[in-house]
Amino acid sequence: MREKSIEQKFVHSVKAAGGIAPKLVSPGFDGMPDRMVLMPEGRIAFVEVKAPGEKPRPLQLARHRLLRRLGFRVYVLDSGKQITRIIDEIGGDAE
Numbered sequence: 001m002r003e004k005s006i007e008q009k010f011v012h013s014v015k016a017a018g019g020i021a022p023k024l025v026s027p028g029f030d031g032m033p034d035r036m037v038l039m040p041e042g043r044i045a046f047v048e049v050k051a052p053g054e055k056p057r058p059l060q061l062a063r064h065r066l067l068r069r070l071g072f073r074v075y076v077l078d079s080g081k082q083i084t085r086i087i088d089e090i091g092g093d094a095e
Contacts, residue, residue: 003051013083031059043091045073
């Protein structure tokens with residue numbers, strides 16, 4: 001499964017669980033995760049989408065650490081099989 005396919009499936013699954021997953025664009029602050037996930041009851045997390053087996057770049061890992069220090073959940077998604085678990089952990093009602 002390609003990165004784009006995983007990302008599309010993830011966005012659809014978040015929507016089905018009652019949330020949204022807008023593409024995160026942050027000019028001047030490179031390395032931020034691909035998607036910000038906003039779920040009911042004010043639950044927020046960030047998701048970096050990768051092709052199967054790919055790992056985040058060093059700058060991305062630094063941004064993940066920063067976000068975690070600020071108290072946010074950050075996930076690296078590289079398989080469609082991880083989608084339900086990630087949504088459940090964030091707080092959705094995944095199908």
